Amino acid sequence: MQASRKSIKPLPYILIFPTAVFVALFTAWPVLLSIYQSFFRQRMNIAKFREPTFVGWGNYVDLFTDPYFIEVIKNTLSYILGTVPFSIILGFLFALLVNRKVRGIGFFRLAFFHPMVLPMVSAATIWLFFFTPDYGLFNSTLRFLGYTGPENWTGNPNLALLSVVIVAIWKNSGYYMVFYLAGLQNLPSDVYEAAALDGANGWQTLWRITFPLLRRTTLFITIIAFIDSFRTVDHIFVLTSGGPSRSSTVLLFELWLERFEYQDIGASAAITVIFVVILLAFTVTNFITSDRREA
Amino acid sequence: MKQKKLYQIFAVILILGLLIGACASAPAAEPVEEEAAPVEEAAPAEEEAEAEEAVMEPVTFQVFYPVAVDAPIAAILNGYIEEFQAEYPYITVEPVFSGGYGDVQTAISTTIDGGGEPPALGVMLATALYDLINADYIAPLDGYVAGMENGDAYEADFLPAFLANSYYDDQLWSIPFQRSAVVLYYNVDMFAAAGLEPPTSWETWAEAAQALTVQEGDATNWGLQFPSGWPYWLFQPLAIGNGQNILNDDCTVVFDDPSVIEAVQFYNDLSAVYGAMPAGVQSAWPTAATDFSSGSTAMVVHTSGSLTGILAQAEFEVGVMAMPGKEAGTSASVPGGGNFYIMKGAAQEQQDAAWKFVEFVSRPEYVADYSINTGYVASRTSAYDTEAMLAYVAEVPQALATRDALQFAGAELTTQNLGQVRGIFHDYIQRAFNGEMTPADAMAAAQVEADAALADFCP
Numbered sequence: 001m002q003a004s005r006k007s008i009k010p011l012p013y014i015l016i017f018p019t020a021v022f023v024a025l026f027t028a029w030p031v032l033l034s035i036y037q038s039f040f041r042q043r044m045n046i047a048k049f050r051e052p053t054f055v056g057w058g059n060y061v062d063l064f065t066d067p068y069f070i071e072v073i074k075n076t077l078s079y080i081l082g083t084v085p086f087s088i089i090l091g092f093l094f095a096l097l098v099n100r101k102v103r104g105i106g107f108f109r110l111a112f113f114h115p116m117v118l119p120m121v122s123a124a125t126i127w128l129f130f131f132t133p134d135y136g137l138f139n140s141t142l143r144f145l146g147y148t149g150p151e152n153w154t155g156n157p158n159l160a161l162l163s164v165v166i167v168a169i170w171k172n173s174g175y176y177m178v179f180y181l182a183g184l185q186n187l188p189s190d191v192y193e194a195a196a197l198d199g200a201n202g203w204q205t206l207w208r209i210t211f212p213l214l215r216r217t218t219l220f221i222t223i224i225a226f227i228d229s230f231r232t233v234d235h236i237f238v239l240t241s242g243g244p245s246r247s248s249t250v251l252l253f254e255l256w257l258e259r260f261e262y263q264d265i266g267a268s269a270a271i272t273v274i275f276v277v278i279l280l281a282f283t284v285t286n287f288i289t290s291d292r293r294e295a
Numbered sequence: 296m297k298q299k300k301l302y303q304i305f306a307v308i309l310i311l312g313l314l315i316g317a318c319a320s321a322p323a324a325e326p327v328e329e330e331a332a333p334v335e336e337a338a339p340a341e342e343e344a345e346a347e348e349a350v351m352e353p354v355t356f357q358v359f360y361p362v363a364v365d366a367p368i369a370a371i372l373n374g375y376i377e378e379f380q381a382e383y384p385y386i387t388v389e390p391v392f393s394g395g396y397g398d399v400q401t402a403i404s405t406t407i408d409g410g411g412e413p414p415a416l417g418v419m420l421a422t423a424l425y426d427l428i429n430a431d432y433i434a435p436l437d438g439y440v441a442g443m444e445n446g447d448a449y450e451a452d453f454l455p456a457f458l459a460n461s462y463y464d465d466q467l468w469s470i471p472f473q474r475s476a477v478v479l480y481y482n483v484d485m486f487a488a489a490g491l492e493p494p495t496s497w498e499t500w501a502e503a504a505q506a507l508t509v510q511e512g513d514a515t516n517w518g519l520q521f522p523s524g525w526p527y528w529l530f531q532p533l534a535i536g537n538g539q540n541i542l543n544d545d546c547t548v549v550f551d552d553p554s555v556i557e558a559v560q561f562y563n564d565l566s567a568v569y570g571a572m573p574a575g576v577q578s579a580w581p582t583a584a585t586d587f588s589s590g591s592t593a594m595v596v597h598t599s600g601s602l603t604g605i606l607a608q609a610e611f612e613v614g615v616m617a618m619p620g621k622e623a624g625t626s627a628s629v630p631g632g633g634n635f636y637i638m639k640g641a642a643q644e645q646q647d648a649a650w651k652f653v654e655f656v657s658r659p660e661y662v663a664d665y666s667i668n669t670g671y672v673a674s675r676t677s678a679y680d681t682e683a684m685l686a687y688v689a690e691v692p693q694a695l696a697t698r699d700a701l702q703f704a705g706a707e708l709t710t711q712n713l714g715q716v717r718g719i720f721h722d723y724i725q726r727a728f729n730g731e732m733t734p735a736d737a738m739a740a741a742q743v744e745a746d747a748a749l750a751d752f753c754p
Contacts, residue, residue, distance in 0.1 A: 044408065044430040045712060046751055132582050133573060134514040143513065155524065155576035157729055241525060244576040244725040246718075260401050261714030263426060265408075 031276055037269035044263040052266070059270035068246065069254070075161055076230075076250045082165035083172065084225045090169065091176025091221065092214075096206075098177070099184045109181070116175040124238035127167045128154070131239070160240045160248040167235050172228060176221045183217035184210070219290055226282060230275070251275060351385040356645040357414035358652070359393045359403060361633065363473075364600040366669040375665075379655045386648045396420045396633060400427075407432055407640050415641035415649035418472055418633045421460035422709040425545055427636060428463055429711070429752075434639035435466040439650045449657075452675045456630045456704040463545070469634035470653050471674035473665070475600040476628050477532050478700050479619070482507075483612035485593045493616060496623040497536070497561055504571030507593035518571040519594045520586060521562065524578030526724050527708050527717055528631055529596050533558040535705040536620030536627035541720070545710050546753035550720060551735075551742035559727050559734035561621075575729045588613075598631060599697035603670035606691065615693040617700035626703040632671065663687075672697050711752035719744045 038059055040052035063069045094112045098105055115123060130138040131153040139151045150156050153163040187210065195205050211218075233252045236242060242249035242257070249257070251271065259268035362368045369392055376388045391414065393399045399419055406413045407430075419427070427433045440446040450458070450467070457471040481493060485507055494500035504518030522529060527541070534541050539554035549555060566574040577583070587595040588608035596618065597605075606613055617626035635653045637646050655661070659677040663684040666673035678684055679698065688695045710716045723741035726732040732740070 043751075044404065045426040045714075047429050047431075049751070050430070129582065132579065140513075152573065152575055152577075155578040155729075157725075157731060240578065243524065243721060244578070244729060245722045245731065257714070257718070260397065260404070261718065262712070263404075263430065263714065 031272075034269040034272040034276070037265060038273050040266050040269075042265040044265060055266070059266045060274075063267065063270055063274075071246065072249050072251060072254045075248065078161060079165060079168075079250050080226065080229045082162070083168045083229045084222065087169045087172040088176055088218070088221055088225055090173035092180050092218075094173060094177040095180030095184055096210075099181055109177075112177050113174040115171045116178075118171075120171065120232060120234035121238055123171055124167060124235035127163075127170075127235070128239055131163055154240050155244055157244050157247040160244060164236050164239055164248050167239065168229070168232060171235075172225065176225065179217055179221050180214065183214045187213055219286070223283070223286055227279065230279060352644070353385050353387065354644045354648045355387040355389060356416060356641065356648050356652075357389045357391050358416040358418070358649070359391045359399045359414045360418040361394060361396045361399045362392065363395060363633070364669055364671070365604045368669065371665065371668050375656050375661060376652075379652055382655070383648075383651060386651065388648075388652055396423075403432065403638065404430065407638070412642075413638040413640045415638055415645035416652065417636050417638060419636055421457070421469065421471070421474070421630070421632060421634045422707055422713060423636075424460060424463060424468060424709060425711050426713055428468060432638055432640065433468055433636045434646060435468055436470065436637065436650070437467050439654075440467060443654070452659075452677050454672075454674055454676065454698070454701055456701040457672075457674050459706055460630070460709055461634060469636050470657055472633055472635050472656070473669065473671045474630060474632035474634075474674045475598045476630050476672055476697055476700050476704060477529055477596065478599050478602075478615050478617060478628065478697055479594060479596055480587055480601075480605060481594045481614040481616070482587070482590065482609075483614045485590075485611070486614070493614060494619045496619055496625070497621045499623070500619045501561075501565055501569045501571060504565065504594060505569040508571050514591075515573075516591045517573060517586075517593070519565060519596075520579060520583040520592045521565070521572055521577060521596045522580045522583050523562075523576050523725065523728055524580055525721070526576075526728070527720050528629065530558070530562070530724060531629040531705065531708065532596075532618040532627040533562060535629065535703075536618055536625060537561075538621075540705040542706065542708055542710060546749055548708075548710060548716060548720075548742070548745045548749070550723075550745060551738045556734045556738050557621075559724060559738060562728065563730075563734065576725050599672055599700070600632070600670050602691075602693060602697060606693065613693060615696040615700075617703045620703075626700070628700040628704040629707050630701060630704050631707055666694070672701065710749065712748050715748045716745050719748060 037052070039054060039056060041049055041055045041058060042052040043049040098109045098112065118126075127138075130136050133139060133151040133153075136151070138153070139147075142151075150159065153159045191209055191213075192205065195209055200208070230252060233250065233256070236248055236250065236253050240248040242253050252275070255268055255271045255275065258264045258271060358372075360368070360372065369390070372390050376390060379388060380386060393402050396419060399417055400423055403413050403417050403419070413432070440450055443449055453471055454474075456476075457474045461467055461469045461471070479494075486493065486503070489503075489506055491503050491506060492499070494503050500519075507516075507518035509516040531541060534555045537554040537558045539549060539552045541550055541555055542548045565572050573579075579586075583592070583595050584597055584601045584605060585608070586592040587597075588605045590609070590611060599615075602615065617628045619625070620627050637649050637653070639646070641649070656665070657675065659675055659681050660683065662673050662675045662678035663681040665671060666678065667683060667687045673679060673684065679688070679695075708717060708720070719741055723732070723737040723744075727734045727737035731737075
């Protein structure tokens with residue numbers, strides 16, 4: 001008995017085996033294959049380049065010397081900076097708003113949450129009509145509020161990216177609200193009682209107690225918001241097709257273009273690798289910093 | 296005991312895992328092997344084919360098709376398939392709805408690149424021709440046409456503007472199926488009320504659009520909407536109407552010709568000079584058609600495929616015509632839409648069965664029926680002589696106008712490396728539309744980049 005206990009126990013490995021197989025097959029293997037393919041030139045729509053030829057770092061050099069790809073990276077950064085902080089802040093505010101005991105509060109929670117339930121493509125189709133110049137609901141509302149600027153949201157190169165950001169924020173903040181709401185309802189009430197005794201005002205309670213106590217929720221939401229902002233492109237297909245003049249093309253949309261529009265397997269593999277590296281760097285950093293904070 | 300049992304479970308899971316691994320590793324195989332796979336399967340099949348032909352061994356094939364218009368395509372196709380299978384009891388057709396045109400091509404190309412067996416038949420854009428040939432996905436159809444009783448007559452019966460996208464290297468690669476054309480829809484009642492004639496030149500067109508633009512409170516009822524979110528297709532008739540299409544052949548694009556630049560300038564003038572349509576890029580494909588049929592826009596440039604939807608909604612007389620050219624009396628249009636392609640990676644008997652289906656649904660009566668029920672332009676001349684079609688055009692004369700517009704059609708932008716060349720054109724023409732560059736600068740830059748993008752493809 002003693003000896004067998006010291007030897008390796010098989011059960012944990014058995015239990016983890018199916019997951020490991022799936023991760024290996026559907027995550028690790030495609031990533032390795034992409035890394036391999038990214039060092040080859042292979043274009044399906046050019047007969048002479050159909051067979052892969054080794055080009056070393058060629059695909060990466062081509063991408064990073066292409067001013068247009070740099071533009072795509074910039075668009076992606078703007079998209080992330082536009083969607084992640086705003087949808088998190090809005091999610092937090094919505095959660096504060098609906099975290100009270102008022103009759104009919106369920107309706108308001110539902111109202112904030114419902115964009116999440118809609119599929120992205122139908123949400124974007126609805127927004128396409130909202131954005132319509134002249135009589136679109138979005139423009140009518142803005143005009144009512146005194147807005148006199150350009151109304152051609154999806155066709156204006158300076159507004160197209162903003163319009164897909166707006167749709168993403170509208171779609172996601174209700175989702176993040178649910179996490180914050182769950183976090184808020186799990187907060188201990190004694191600290192609030194203590195704060196009230198000490199004469200803390202509403203702002204101090206919010207900023208010094210509620211927000212710090214929700215740190216773990218915020219960290220979690222930041223991670224999913226960041227990853228979401230890389231993953232969602234459906235609304236771009238519907239709203240702008242990456243245009244006008246590619247002004248709303250982000251990394252994942254570009255990946256689709258390279259692979260399926262330009263049939264460039266090498267370049268699309270290289271973008272996939274860049275993609276994985278960014279997400280991996282972000283996730284690992286998050287793990288490290290959050291572990292440190294716990295300790 | 297317990298441990299032994301656990302090891303047994305472990306062994307079962309291991310075997311299952313290996314099985315999954317074996318299945319899943321097939322699509323990830325090396326490209327070199329992928330190419331070999333279909334050939335290996337096709338070779339023995341070919342030998343068997345002759346033997347099978349005689350006894351009519353049952354054969355099943357798939358057809359991947361898109362839905363790109365507002366019509367019950369799935370129900371219509373299923374009806375044709377039933378009638379086809381009644382005539383060819385040994386063939387079973389499995390229709391697979393696969394999204395839009397792009398999705399069909401993506402599904403087929405990933406299947407083939409991954410080493411899988413593609414569907415025998417696919418409906419893809421007529422302009423996908425070179426990409427499909429270069430990737431070695433499709434089979435030429437000359438052999439099948441030559442094997443027909445009157446193959447030459449069959450081929451000659453298709454509208455020339457449609458069949459033009461089917462040839463490469465003196466071979467026939469596709470059969471027109473659901474084809475459309477760019478047309479100008481106009482509100483006949485509004486024209487009559489304003490005492491205007493249908494436009495015959497750029498000038499009369501712009502003036503009519505200007506006269507019919509009405510400010511109503513905050514909103515403008517435009518004289519003309521001309522969508523440009525995906526601009527090359529609707530723009531082409533402007534260039535053609537000025538005497539210069541934007542391409543010469545699969546290796547030569549003509550973006551920086553003065554006539555093309557003038558066409559871009561005319562598009563800008565319609566808003567800047569005449570104030571007759573919204574300024575800048577109009578990413579309003581779906582709303583433009585409904586604005587027209589609801590009567591708030593007097594004219595719209597759109598696909599002939601919207602005819603059925605517009606006629607169903609409009610409470611006024613709808614006029615349909617080719618786009619006016621620059622000079623008085625000239626007109627222009629450009630074809631669009633999808634063709635049948637047969638995939639060479641499918642087993643030979645499946646390809647043969649697929650051709651039988653293509654032949655079946657391209658019979659004049661089916662071509663006519665498909666046109667009547669979907670709004671697509673009937674692709675064969677003889678389809679217009681069928682009883683059903685004659686009855687239909689007596690009721691809906693606009694359907695003839697879409698066909699007639701095609702007499703003035705130039706070739707749709709179809710080049711090598713199409714995705715990239717088209718992307719470059721879109722990029723720069725939209726800069727010109729949005730006033731970020733002058734038409735001349737934008738088209739010159741587009742020409743340089745497109746030439747570079749074509750260099751690898753064209754000796």
